[in-house]
Amino acid sequence: MKFTKAYSLKEIAGLLNCEFVGNENFEVLGMNEIHVVEKGDIVFVDHPKYYEKALNSAATIVLINKKVDCPEGKALLISEDPFSDFNKLTRHFKPFQFSGVAISPSAVIGEGTVIQPNSFIGNHVVIGKNCLIHSNVSIYDYTVLGDNVIIHAGTILGADAFYYKKRPDGFDQLLSGGRVVIKDNVGIGALCTIDKGVTGDTTIGEGTKIDNQVHVGHDTVIGKKCLIASQTGIAGCVIIEDEVTIWGQVGTTSGITIGEKAVILGQTGVTKSVAGGKTYFGTPIQESREKLKQLANIKKIPEILEKLKQ
Secondary structure: OEEEEEEEHHHHHHHHOOEEEOOOOOEEEEEOOHHHOOOOEEEEEOOHHHHHHHHOOOOOEEEEOOOOOOOOOOEEEEOOOHHHHHHHHHHHHOOOOOOOOOEOOOOEEOOOOEEOOOOEEOOOOEEOOOOEEOOOOEEOOOOEEOOOOEEOOOOEEEEOOOOEEEEOOEEEEOOOOOEEEEOOOOEEOOOOEEEOOOOOEEEEOOOOEEOOOOEEOOOOEEOOOOEEOOOOEEOOOOEEOOOOEEOOOOEEOOOOEEOOOOEEOOOOEEOOOEOOOOEEEOOOOEEHHHHHHHHHHHHOHHHHHHHHHO
16 A cells, blocks of 8 residues: 655654654655565564564565664664554555445546446446446445456455454454455456455456356455356465466465466365466365376275275
């Protein structure tokens, strides 16, 4: 998430009421999660296990719960609870905006686009030309749709990320201030849910087609001309490269990459990153030929046991 203007380190520390390490005029341009940070961004870290990763990331401002040596060219914000303070920044820079109408007056809708009854178009949404939005679709704030996009009934674009921190009295949610970005010529079926990024974008690439009842987690990036069949669940921060085919009831873990032109057969559990250009099946995931050989051999076990008895 980029801010609308540059802020000083002192100004951000003032918002959080926390101590800082670095020049008070150090420039702060935005805030992001560790996997998408850039120069000028704030990243948060609240566990010693991840201090080094955060301090050596592309982020130049680290929101941290312990005063440590600050790398050259970076700054620190010292917080008792970085998770909560990151949420405080999200509330400040991307506050919830009430909308009392079906289509927000701040939404931009392209020529030739049709929006069927009972759909909701949130604040600052941008929809391109010649799109078709069927009934009962909810498009949350700041979502961006390209041209010739079709969204079927009951689909939700922009719900919050499933991202929680366990506390003694329950779970705290990391607030979502990112977006959903749908490129040109994408088709999305009925009753799908696509979560917005925590600070970045959840992106569906040009020409991709998604079947009914598919879930796409926060900050996932799906490439061009992919096919994703019904009841697939894609976790957060997944990268799906171009022309991947995913058949029904596939589930993935988070933070993995599915290579270009890979085919994932139905009911596979994608437990790790996989290379492109191959077909996969099973849980844990394997190349389909190997997995099918294993299953064929398992069927032979009773016959082998019977021979051993003789």
